[in-house]
Amino acid sequence: MKINMQMTTGQKALMRKDFAEVWKTPMLRNTLLALPAILMVVMPVMFLLVAYFAPMEQMNGMDEILALLPEKAQNLNERQMMFYTMTTMMAPMFFLMIPLMSSTVTASSSFVGEKERGTIETLLLTPMTVRQIFRAKVEMCVRLSLLVTGISLVLFAITALVGNVILEMPFWFDWSWVVLVVLLAPALTVFGVVFMVLVSGRSKSYMEAMQTSGYVVLPIILLFIGQFTGLFVLGAVVLLVVAAVVILLDAFLFRMASGLFTAEKLLKK
Amino acid sequence: MAAIEAKGLTKSYDKTLALKSLTLEVPEGGVCGFLGPNGAGKTTAVKLFNGLLTPTGGECSVMGFHPEKEPEKVHAVSGVMTETARMYGQLTGLENLCFFGETAGMSRGDARQRAGELLRWLDLWEARDRKASAYSTGMMQRLSLARALVHRPRVLFLDEPTSGLDPESAQMVNNLITDLAKQEGTTVFLCTHQLRYAQDICTLYGLIDKGTLLACGGFEELWKQAGCRIWAGFRLKDGVHPEGGFEQKDGWWRLAVNSEEEMPEILRALVQQNLDIYEARLFHPELEEVYFRFLQTVETAGEEGGGKGEN
Numbered sequence: 108m109k110i111n112m113q114m115t116t117g118q119k120a121l122m123r124k125d126f127a128e129v130w131k132t133p134m135l136r137n138t139l140l141a142l143p144a145i146l147m148v149v150m151p152v153m154f155l156l157v158a159y160f161a162p163m164e165q166m167n168g169m170d171e172i173l174a175l176l177p178e179k180a181q182n183l184n185e186r187q188m189m190f191y192t193m194t195t196m197m198a199p200m201f202f203l204m205i206p207l208m209s210s211t212v213t214a215s216s217s218f219v220g221e222k223e224r225g226t227i228e229t230l231l232l233t234p235m236t237v238r239q240i241f242r243a244k245v246e247m248c249v250r251l252s253l254l255v256t257g258i259s260l261v262l263f264a265i266t267a268l269v270g271n272v273i274l275e276m277p278f279w280f281d282w283s284w285v286v287l288v289v290l291l292a293p294a295l296t297v298f299g300v301v302f303m304v305l306v307s308g309r310s311k312s313y314m315e316a317m318q319t320s321g322y323v324v325l326p327i328i329l330l331f332i333g334q335f336t337g338l339f340v341l342g343a344v345v346l347l348v349v350a351a352v353v354i355l356l357d358a359f360l361f362r363m364a365s366g367l368f369t370a371e372k373l374l375k376k
Numbered sequence: 377m378a379a380i381e382a383k384g385l386t387k388s389y390d391k392t393l394a395l396k397s398l399t400l401e402v403p404e405g406g407v408c409g410f411l412g413p414n415g416a417g418k419t420t421a422v423k424l425f426n427g428l429l430t431p432t433g434g435e436c437s438v439m440g441f442h443p444e445k446e447p448e449k450v451h452a453v454s455g456v457m458t459e460t461a462r463m464y465g466q467l468t469g470l471e472n473l474c475f476f477g478e479t480a481g482m483s484r485g486d487a488r489q490r491a492g493e494l495l496r497w498l499d500l501w502e503a504r505d506r507k508a509s510a511y512s513t514g515m516m517q518r519l520s521l522a523r524a525l526v527h528r529p530r531v532l533f534l535d536e537p538t539s540g541l542d543p544e545s546a547q548m549v550n551n552l553i554t555d556l557a558k559q560e561g562t563t564v565f566l567c568t569h570q571l572r573y574a575q576d577i578c579t580l581y582g583l584i585d586k587g588t589l590l591a592c593g594g595f596e597e598l599w600k601q602a603g604c605r606i607w608a609g610f611r612l613k614d615g616v617h618p619e620g621g622f623e624q625k626d627g628w629w630r631l632a633v634n635s636e637e638e639m640p641e642i643l644r645a646l647v648q649q650n651l652d653i654y655e656a657r658l659f660h661p662e663l664e665e666v667y668f669r670f671l672q673t674v675e676t677a678g679e680e681g682g683g684k685g686e687n
Contacts, residue, residue: 120478124464131466225462231428232461233479234452234527370428370447 117235118243125217125247138212139251143259146201148266151193155270158189175334177342187276194267194279199287199341200331204324205259206292210252210299211320217244218307219316222373231370241304241368248300249293256292282343290350297357299323304364308372377440379404379531379563380425384434387420394420396587397434402580404530407557407564409578411571411667417587418567419458422533425565426456438531452480454531455524459539465509469500469519472508473526480527487526494522499548514545521549525556532556535567546570550577575663583670590670595663602669604661605632608642611655618646630659 114122129135163185176183176191183191221227230240267279302323303316310316330349334341341349380402387395395417402408410418423429425436427447435442441449463472470491477487495501498518503511511519517537524532534553538546554577556562568574574581581598583590591598609628612618620642622629631642636658643656 116481116483117479120475124467124475128464128466224465225460226464228428228458229461229463229476229523230479231447232426232451232456233476234448234481235479236448239448371430374423374428 114243114246115235115239117233118239118246121230121235121240121243122247122250125244126251128220129213129216129251132216135212135216139209139255142205142208143255143262146205147198147259147263150201151198151263151266151270154193154197155190155266155273158186158193158270159273161189175340177340183276187274190270190274190276191279194270195281195283196331196334196341198263198267199283199346200327202256202259202263202287203291203295203327206252206256206296207299207324207327208320209255210248210296211303211323212317213248213251214244214300214303214307215310215313215316215320217248218304219310220313222307223312227373231373237368237370238365241365245297245300245304248303249296252296252299253293256296260288283341283346286343286346286350291346291353294350294353294357295327297361298353301357301360301364304368305360308367308375377404378402378437379406380408380436380438380565382421382425382434382436385421385424385431385436386433387417387424387429388432393587395424398584398589399434400582400589400592402563402565404563405557405561406580407553407566407578408580408582409574410565410567410582410584411569411574411663412567412584413569415586416569416584418584419460419535420587421584422456422458422535422565422567425533426450426454452527453529454533455527455529456533456535457520457524457537458533458535461520463508463516463519463523466507468505468507469495469511469515470504472519473522476523477526482527490526490528491522494525498522498552513540514542517541517545517549521552528560529562531563531565533565533567536569537566538568538570538573546573553577571663571667581663583667585671585674588674590674595666598670599661599666602661602666602673604666604669606634606636606661607631607659608633608639609657609659610643610646610653613652613654616651618649618651620645628659633658 129139176188221230231237264280271277271279299320303320306316306319310319331341333339339345378401380400382398382400385395385398386393398421410421412418420429424431425438425443427443427450430444435444437443438450439453441453443450464475467475470488473491473494474484474487477490478484482490492501495504498521500515500518500522503515508516508519517540521534521537524534532553537549537553541549550573553564553566557564557579566574566578575595578595580592580594582592583598591601593601607630609630610618610622611628618629620631622631624630633639633642639656639658643653646653
């Protein structure tokens with residue numbers, strides 16, 4: 108099968124138009140701006156403040172948390188331990204919510220919104236193939252979501268670095284974060300978009316579609332919260348396996364979604 | 377080559393037959409009026425011709441391209457305006473047209489130039505920077521028409537282009553359609569239930585009801601097929617009865633003729649009878665009359681068929 112990687116003038120115009128639509132919708136724009144700010148700056152800063160100012164002698168459960176941490180973290184003091192827990196167990200969860208949520212938010216406007224506003228028919232009447240439309244839309248959602256994820260990472264890197272310096276502890280970035288940034292975040296971005304394409308047929312409005320997207324965040328929360336039971340730790344290897352599963356799922360769902368993206372199915376009310 | 381062709385084109389949704397074995401040929405440069413009431417199957421036909429729907433039977437082509445197999449090629453040569461194909465409300469009129477120009481492969485500069493031409497032509501230039509969501513119904517219809525024309529299509533599909541328009545705007549759209557066909561040789565497939573407008577601009581007619589094509593052809597062919605006549609009509613002084621097989625209807629004495637060539641002779645005969653003639657005119661069949669005759673014929677046939685079935 109020959110794949111043309113070059114974007115046509117029409118596809119570029121469609122990507123620009125979709126981006127402008129997302130940006131001009133206050134609710135979508137604010138969500139995309141608030142996500143990195145709240146999850147990657149406000150939350151870590153709050154943790155840092157607690158770790159720095161809280162009276163450690165009054166904190167309960169520190170021994171239990173210590174038991175969950177890997178060997179390399181065993182020699183950290185209580186304040187450092189608190190911040191370490193945040194950068195290795197909490198922040199990855201927040202971080203992964205960003206590609207997933209930003210991609211579903213973007214895709215809900217790009218796919219469901221187009222249907223809701225009755226413009227999908229107009230778009231399907233252009234001399235672009237349905238596949239070209241699908242690819243341009245998916246690519247815009249993925250690119251925008253990756254941009255938001257990238258900005259989130261930079262914001263978190265700065266916040267965490269400040270925390271590391273203040274608490275005089277080792278640098279936060281490790282192999283787990285490499286897997287998160289390089290594999291899992293892009294894989295979840297694609298998953299979010301494809302998931303939204305699949306639910307777009309059932310959603311009547313992009314608001315409804317966005318609500319549905321809340322369900323896809325749940326497994327991530329459960330996965331990371333599960334670590335606190337002490338049953339497992341999400342190290343680099345485990346995350347690598349999770350990433351591989353998501354990538355496989357992406358490939359399968361992408362084929363399914365592109366098969367469903369036909370004029371007649373899209374116009375079905 | 378026919379610009380638009382359908383052979384046994386059929387579409388059904390579950391158990392509903394929306395279009396039943398449509399066979400039609402529209403030559404290049406013609407204006408084909410596809411006429412029928414709401415729900416007759418007109419929009420379904422347009423969507424099938426443009427690959428938005430897949431036929432359940434038969435086939436069709438537009439400028440030789442098959443919409444089912446290569447819809448993008450059909451869209452490259454055709455412009456489509458339907459009631460359900462909306463414009464982007466958040467974009468301005470100009471931005472909308474530029475966007476659709478680019479989706480047709482035009483450069484940004486070319487798209488902008490073409491958009492400007494169309495906005496001026498359709499009297500929307502003053503509103504070019506206003507968001508489309510703020511346009512009135514008439515302006516939106518014209519903007520949709522501009523969108524359908526942005527890539528200079530050779531075939532134009534218009535589904536109820538004048539619905540919701542005031543008479544002045546409707547007249548403007550009709551003039552545009554006529555100009556396009558005459559000056560640029562664009563083939564127009566016009567779906568409408570407004571028969572009076574259609575009669576002014578169409579060169580070919582397809583009459584459809586409940587998914588079935590009742591008749592197709594030029595106007596003269598259709599009215600003859602429907603059994604309509606041209607009438608020579610005369611308004612005479614009250615109480616006067618002309619000789620020569622005249623019948624009276626709505627204050628006119630009238631006589632069926634085969635062509636208007638017979639009119640001078642009839643008039644001379646009446647003058648020779650020394651009658652006071654206030655007014656003389658030819659009554660040509662109206663599209664509305666032709667359409668309802670066909671409809672009546674089908675209904676009568678249906679009732680007879682039903683009656684026989686019951687017996």
